[in-house]
Amino acid sequence: MQLLDIPFNDRRRRYLMFHTRDLPERLALSQTTTTAAFEAVGSSHFFVSQDGRILAKVVPDKFSKTLEPFKWLTRDYLEKRWLGQSDARKEYLSMRILKQAGLRTPRFHGWGLSLNPLNRNASLLLMERVSGATTAGDVFDQLPRPQQKSFLDKFSKEVAQLARAGFVHRDLHFNNLLIDEQGDFTWVDAHVRPLPRQTAKRWRLLEDSLTPNKLRGHDNLKEVSNRLHHYLDQFDGDLSQDSR
Numbered sequence: 001m002q003l004l005d006i007p008f009n010d011r012r013r014r015y016l017m018f019h020t021r022d023l024p025e026r027l028a029l030s031q032t033t034t035t036a037a038f039e040a041v042g043s044s045h046f047f048v049s050q051d052g053r054i055l056a057k058v059v060p061d062k063f064s065k066t067l068e069p070f071k072w073l074t075r076d077y078l079e080k081r082w083l084g085q086s087d088a089r090k091e092y093l094s095m096r097i098l099k100q101a102g103l104r105t106p107r108f109h110g111w112g113l114s115l116n117p118l119n120r121n122a123s124l125l126l127m128e129r130v131s132g133a134t135t136a137g138d139v140f141d142q143l144p145r146p147q148q149k150s151f152l153d154k155f156s157k158e159v160a161q162l163a164r165a166g167f168v169h170r171d172l173h174f175n176n177l178l179i180d181e182q183g184d185f186t187w188v189d190a191h192v193r194p195l196p197r198q199t200a201k202r203w204r205l206l207e208d209s210l211t212p213n214k215l216r217g218h219d220n221l222k223e224v225s226n227r228l229h230h231y232l233d234q235f236d237g238d239l240s241q242d243s244r
């Protein structure tokens with residue numbers, strides 16, 4: 001645990017940081033055209049370090065202190081800042097689960113929170129800025145159908161890998177995934193929840209995580225669902241062979 005005073009566009013903010021590693025002696029963050037492009041895709045705010053190596057993801061309070069003071073106090077201030085429900089902490093823990101399941105994620109440099117009620121940007125996640133990769137959603141739209149199918153196959157395999165580890169992604173969206181020129185994936189935005197042990201319930205949750213909106217159409221959804229069944233059956237087969 002460490003207290004860090006970080007300049008954000010020259011304005012200093014103090015954060016209580018956890019799991020910090022490989023941070024430069026003086027971390028200063030600013031907004032650039034790159035971070036503006038990231039903000040256009042998602043709902044978080046982004047800042048980058050001077051050397052461009054570290055990306056800071058900031059999640060502001062959900063409720064307004066003046067318009068909904070009770071909700072702000074209980075949800076944003078008490079739950080998120082004092083009771084461990086901070087967005088950055090949850091994302092950090094989910095990313096660790098993805099990594100343990102064998103999926104690639106950016107390197108993490110720590111997560112933190114601000115206890116100052118005047119700072120609306122309470123949640124801070126510091127991670128590697130992945131370079132040489134593009135948001136998978138943008139790449140997917142440009143691919144001819146056979147290559148889209150290979151992408152969907154790899155996507156399903158990784159979702160199955162996470163399911164084998166006992167978890168489902170809560171926001172299975174092509175924009176939460178980066179893809180490089182070799183076609184390798186890096187998962188950038190994950191919140192996972194544990195899957196129940198019972199097979200029928202497990203399938204229901206997995207199927208519910210696939211939506212036509214996030215997977216860009218019913219055809220893709222059907223394809224992912226079929227491939228997911230295929231990989232999970234295969235894993236189950238391997239598992240029963242192992243126990244023989």
Ligand SMILES: Nc1ncnc2c1ncn2[C@@H]1O[C@H](COP(=O)(O)OP(=O)(O)O)[C@@H](O)[C@H]1O
Binds near residue numbers: 043045130131177188
């Ligand atoms: N570590 C990273 N390296 C490079 N690009 C990133 C990284 N994290 C996020 N991005 C880019 O920013 C976009 C939004 O990030 P995301 O974490 O999904 O934010 P939100 O929580 O607002 O949805 C992603 O689609 C991706 O293009």
Ligand SMILES: [Mg+2]
Binds near residue numbers: 043189
């Ligand atoms: Mg996202």
